[in-house]
Amino acid sequence: MSFHWFLPTSGDGDQVGAATVTAGAARHDRAATVAYLAEVGRAAEENGFTAVLTPVGAGCPDPWIVCAAVAQHTERLGMLVAVRAGFALPTLIAQQAEAFQAISGGRLSLNIVTGGDPAEQRAYGDFLGHDDRYARTGEFVDVLRRAWAGGPFDYAGKHYRVDGGGLATPLAVPPPVYFGGASPAAETVAARQADVYLMWGEPPASIAARVARVRALAADHCRTLRTGLRLHVIARPTTAEAWAEADRLLAGMSPERIAAAQARFRRMDSVGQARMAALNAGRTDGLTVAPNLWAGVGLVREGAGTALVGSYAEVAARIDEYAALGVDEFVLSGWPHREEAERVGAEVLPLVTAPVAAAPGRSRVAEVSTR
Numbered sequence: 001m002s003f004h005w006f007l008p009t010s011g012d013g014d015q016v017g018a019a020t021v022t023a024g025a026a027r028h029d030r031a032a033t034v035a036y037l038a039e040v041g042r043a044a045e046e047n048g049f050t051a052v053l054t055p056v057g058a059g060c061p062d063p064w065i066v067c068a069a070v071a072q073h074t075e076r077l078g079m080l081v082a083v084r085a086g087f088a089l090p091t092l093i094a095q096q097a098e099a100f101q102a103i104s105g106g107r108l109s110l111n112i113v114t115g116g117d118p119a120e121q122r123a124y125g126d127f128l129g130h131d132d133r134y135a136r137t138g139e140f141v142d143v144l145r146r147a148w149a150g151g152p153f154d155y156a157g158k159h160y161r162v163d164g165g166g167l168a169t170p171l172a173v174p175p176p177v178y179f180g181g182a183s184p185a186a187e188t189v190a191a192r193q194a195d196v197y198l199m200w201g202e203p204p205a206s207i208a209a210r211v212a213r214v215r216a217l218a219a220d221h222c223r224t225l226r227t228g229l230r231l232h233v234i235a236r237p238t239t240a241e242a243w244a245e246a247d248r249l250l251a252g253m254s255p256e257r258i259a260a261a262q263a264r265f266r267r268m269d270s271v272g273q274a275r276m277a278a279l280n281a282g283r284t285d286g287l288t289v290a291p292n293l294w295a296g297v298g299l300v301r302e303g304a305g306t307a308l309v310g311s312y313a314e315v316a317a318r319i320d321e322y323a324a325l326g327v328d329e330f331v332l333s334g335w336p337h338r339e340e341a342e343r344v345g346a347e348v349l350p351l352v353t354a355p356v357a358a359a360p361g362r363s364r365v366a367e368v369s370t371r
Helices: 034-046 063-071 090-104 118-124 130-148 184-193 204-220 239-251 255-267 271-280 312-324 337-351
Strands: 002-006 051-053 078-084 108-113 153-156 161-165 177-180 196-200 226-236 288-290 307-311 329-333
Touching: 002 034, 002 337, 034 051, 034 063, 034 337, 063 078, 063 090, 078 090, 090 108, 090 130, 108 130, 130 153, 130 161, 130 177, 130 184, 177 184, 184 204, 196 204, 196 271, 204 226, 204 312, 226 239, 226 312, 226 337, 239 307, 239 312, 255 271, 307 312, 312 337, 329 337
Parallel strands: 002 051, 002 329, 051 078, 078 108, 108 177, 177 196, 196 226, 226 307, 226 329
Antiparallel strands: 153 161
């Protein structure tokens, strides 16, 4: 397994907030300066995380620029840069990836985002419907990979045409492609194009079904596919302390914030967002949807809306459970992100019993717990 952390590029604090937009946003006590984001990055690097994920969308700064800056303040930490497919030509993204690899020493991974809010898409100038967006994403990744292979190549698709494109020389280290989406259209793209298929945290039975389904689809194309899970973490020395922290976070979500966020979620056409919203149904009670899995985050935060809550040993056990179901990578986060990277890396990751890949901040694979 590999573990990654999250880079809060729109600001940080001790409350749950939306990743990119005003609806549901919390007060940010820490501005997302390069200095602070570098602190988060170094905390992740020094505590066993392989890379940091960035968000993309309205209300957050361009992840290419931010991650290029943060990379100069870390040594080995990977940058999992989010790219909104369709907003720039894949041939240009190929060049940007080439430059990023050169200045970072080959530390780039790409999270290809299709978009799930029609209003936000239109604000950017994109008027495609849900399934057409995913079809475009499939072509986007196809062109991107061909460009990395070196030119010249021609391409004629529904959404992209290229005549004599490609990098001057093949990219020595093509970035791994991460991709998420819960609809059949998204799973088709993942099976054909992704290196790592990302999911938001759902109860284990749901994740097991999704892992099995997307890997079967990939096998139909003679491909193998890694899977990843995006979760928040609220871990403390004892169970009671962890749930007290979840209660504190819930108390910080005003009815007005919840209502604004929920209204936005209802207008979205993202199947994954609908699955997150169904876990909490807009209510502030009954939020434990599986052992140690809390859906309170999704009351105000778009996207990943669940957290693992419990003692350090309990959270590690739940990670082991997901790993046994076929999850290969975990993208974790917590508030504030600097301190929680230190806490989760020091207290939770060493208790994980499944094999853990060597991370840039560690000199050895995490030892098997004796719990």
